[in-house]
Amino acid sequence: MSGRLFLLSGLTLGVSALVACSKASEPVAAHDPGASTTRPAELEMAENELPDVADEAGGAGGASGPATHLAAQDKAPSKDELSEPIGGDITGESYRDYGINAFVETRSDPLSTFAVDVDTASYTVTRRMLTDGYLPPPAAVRVEEFVNYFPYQYAPPAGGDPFGVDFDAAPSPWDEGTTLLRIGVQGKKVSFEERKPVHLTFLIDVSGSMRSADKLDLIKHSLTMLTEELDDGDTVAIATYAGAEKVVLEPTSIGRRDVILRALKGLSSGGSTAMGSGMDLAYRLAEASYAPGSVNRVVVCSDGDANVGATSPEVISERVRGYADRGITMTTLGFGNGNYSDVMMERLANDGDGNYFYIDSEREARRVLVDQLTSTLEVIARDVKLQIAFEPRTVERYRLGGYENRDVADDDFRNDRVDAGEIGAGHQVTALYELRLVPGASGKLAEVRVRNKAPGPDSPAVERTFPVSTSAIRGAFAEATSATRIAASAAYFADKLRAAPGMEEISFSQLAQLARSARRIEYPQDEELVSLIERAGVLAGERPLAGR
Numbered sequence: 001m002s003g004r005l006f007l008l009s010g011l012t013l014g015v016s017a018l019v020a021c022s023k024a025s026e027p028v029a030a031h032d033p034g035a036s037t038t039r040p041a042e043l044e045m046a047e048n049e050l051p052d053v054a055d056e057a058g059g060a061g062g063a064s065g066p067a068t069h070l071a072a073q074d075k076a077p078s079k080d081e082l083s084e085p086i087g088g089d090i091t092g093e094s095y096r097d098y099g100i101n102a103f104v105e106t107r108s109d110p111l112s113t114f115a116v117d118v119d120t121a122s123y124t125v126t127r128r129m130l131t132d133g134y135l136p137p138p139a140a141v142r143v144e145e146f147v148n149y150f151p152y153q154y155a156p157p158a159g160g161d162p163f164g165v166d167f168d169a170a171p172s173p174w175d176e177g178t179t180l181l182r183i184g185v186q187g188k189k190v191s192f193e194e195r196k197p198v199h200l201t202f203l204i205d206v207s208g209s210m211r212s213a214d215k216l217d218l219i220k221h222s223l224t225m226l227t228e229e230l231d232d233g234d235t236v237a238i239a240t241y242a243g244a245e246k247v248v249l250e251p252t253s254i255g256r257r258d259v260i261l262r263a264l265k266g267l268s269s270g271g272s273t274a275m276g277s278g279m280d281l282a283y284r285l286a287e288a289s290y291a292p293g294s295v296n297r298v299v300v301c302s303d304g305d306a307n308v309g310a311t312s313p314e315v316i317s318e319r320v321r322g323y324a325d326r327g328i329t330m331t332t333l334g335f336g337n338g339n340y341s342d343v344m345m346e347r348l349a350n351d352g353d354g355n356y357f358y359i360d361s362e363r364e365a366r367r368v369l370v371d372q373l374t375s376t377l378e379v380i381a382r383d384v385k386l387q388i389a390f391e392p393r394t395v396e397r398y399r400l401g402g403y404e405n406r407d408v409a410d411d412d413f414r415n416d417r418v419d420a421g422e423i424g425a426g427h428q429v430t431a432l433y434e435l436r437l438v439p440g441a442s443g444k445l446a447e448v449r450v451r452n453k454a455p456g457p458d459s460p461a462v463e464r465t466f467p468v469s470t471s472a473i474r475g476a477f478a479e480a481t482s483a484t485r486i487a488a489s490a491a492y493f494a495d496k497l498r499a500a501p502g503m504e505e506i507s508f509s510q511l512a513q514l515a516r517s518a519r520r521i522e523y524p525q526d527e528e529l530v531s532l533i534e535r536a537g538v539l540a541g542e543r544p545l546a547g548r
Contacts, residue, residue, distance in 0.1 A: 390445070
C-alpha cells in the first residue's frame with residue numbers, strides 16, 4: 001500500500017474525514033511559546049484546579065462518541081505535496097509535516113507496507129513543549145513515536161527467532177462499528193552479559209548554540225551515565241564540531257574510564273556549526289576502532305542545527321548511508337530548544353541504520369542510555385519491514401496509525417535493496433489499525449508478514465508470516481489488553497495535538513479519562529500520559545469535565 005498510511009484518529013474513529021498534508025507553499029507555522037492559549041503562570045493556577053475525570057461518563061470510552069462520516073479523501077498525498085520543514089520566524093525549530101493519509105478500501109488495495117520505527121523523540125519533544133507551557137506544532141507530532149514510547153508486556157519470541165508477534169483487537173471506544181487491531185512486535189532480549197562489545201564514537205556539537213544547561217551540560221551528564229555503564233572490551237572515542245571539527249579523544253579502552261570522563265567534563269561551547277565536517281571526522285575515528293562482530297556506532301549529540309559547510313539533511317545524511325552499509329551505525333540524541341532541527345536528527349538516524357531519541361532531562365537520559373542500553377545499542381534485526389495483507393471478504397477498509405514517513409511501496413516489500421528500520425535487543429514495535437469489517441463476516445482477518453536481515457553486512461533477508469483471525473476480536477474495548485488500551489490512548493492524544501479533522505469532537509478531558517482507565521500501576525509512564533493530556537487541555541483553553 002504505497003503512500004496510504006494514515007493517523008489513527010479518535011475523531012470519528014470509523015470512516016471519518018482525513019485531509020492531505022500541507023503543500024510546500026503552505027508550511028505549518030512554527031510554535032510560539034509567547035502565543036500559547038494560557039501563559040505559564042496562568043497554567044500553574046489552572047493546574048491546581050484540574051479535576052479528576054476518572055469516573056465521569058462511566059469509565060473508558062464511556063462518553064458517547066461522535067457520529068461517523070465518510071472519508072473526504074480517497075487517495076494519499078504524493079511526495080511532492082509534503083510540506084517543507086517549518087522553522088524560524090520565532091523559534092527556528094524545524095519539523096516536517098508528513099501529512100495525514102487516507103482511508104483505504106481493501107478490495108482496491110489489500111496491502112499495507114511500512115518500515116518499523118522504534119524512535120521516540122516526538123513524544124519527548126512534545127513533553128518538553130507542554131512542560132514549558134505551550135502546545136506543539138502539529139508537524140512535531142508523530143503518532144507511532146507516541147505509541148512506541150510506552151512499554152508493553154508482549155510474549156518473547158519462540159525458539160531462535162529474533163522477534164515474536166502479538167495481536168489484539170477490540171471495538172473502538174468511540175464507535176462500536178469500528179475495530180481496532182493492535183500488532184506488537186517483540187524483539188529478542190539480550191542480557192548485559194551476553195551483549196556484544198561496543199565501540200562508540202561520541203560526536204558532540206559544541207557550537208555557540210549549545211551553550212545552555214539543557215544542551216551541552218545535559219549532554220555531558222548523559223554521556224557520563226552511558227560511559228559508566230560500559231564494560232571490559234568496550235571503547236570510546238570523542239570528536240567535537242563547532243566552526244571546525246576536533247579529535248578530543250582517540251579510541252580509548254573503557255579500562256581507562258577516568259580518561260574518558262575527564263575528556264567529557266572538559267568540553268565547552270563556542271563558534272558556528274560545521275556538522276558535515278564533524279560527521280566525516282567521527283566516521284574516521286569509528287573506522288579506527290571498527291571490529292567485526294561488535295557494535296560499531298557513532299552517537300551524535302546535537303540540537304541538529306548546521307550553519308557552516310554542508311547544512312542540509314540530504315547532503316549530510318548521504319555520507320552516512322555508506323558507513324551504515326559497512327556496519328557502522330548511528331544513534332542521534334537531540335537536545336535543547338529554540339533552534340532545534342528534528343528534521344536533521346531524524347534523517348541522520350534513519351539513514352544511519354540507528355535510532356533517534358530526544359533527551360529533555362537526566363531522567364530521560366537514564367531511560368535511554370542506562371535502563372535501555374542494550375536495546376539502544378545492539379541491533380538484532382536490520383531492514384525490518386511489515387506488510388499486512390487484509391482479507392477483502394472480512395475487512396471493508398482499514399487505516400494505519402502513524403508511520404507516514406516510513407511508507408514502503410508494496411512492490412518493495414521483497415526488494416532487499418530498499419532500506420527499512422532496525423530493531424534493537426528487547427525493542428518493541430507497536431502498530432494500530434482501524435478497521436471497518438464486512439457485516440457478519442468471520443474467519444481470516446489478515447496475514448502479518450515480517451521481513452528482515454540479520455545484523456552485519458550482506459546478510460540475506462528472511463520472511464515470516466503470522467495469521468490473524470476474527471476470533472482475536474474482543475467484545476468491548478474495556479476487555480482489550482492493557483497494552484491495546486494505553487497504546488490507543490497515546491495514539492488518540494497524538495491525533496488531538498495534530499488537530500486531525502474531527503478531533504475537535506473529542507475533548508482532552510475525554511482522552512485523559514480514557515488514558516486514566518487504561519493506566520498500569522507498574523509503569524509510571526502511564527500516569528505521566530494522563531498528566532500531559534490534562535496539561536494540553538489547559539493550554540488549549542478547554543474546560544475539564546467536572547468532578548474527580
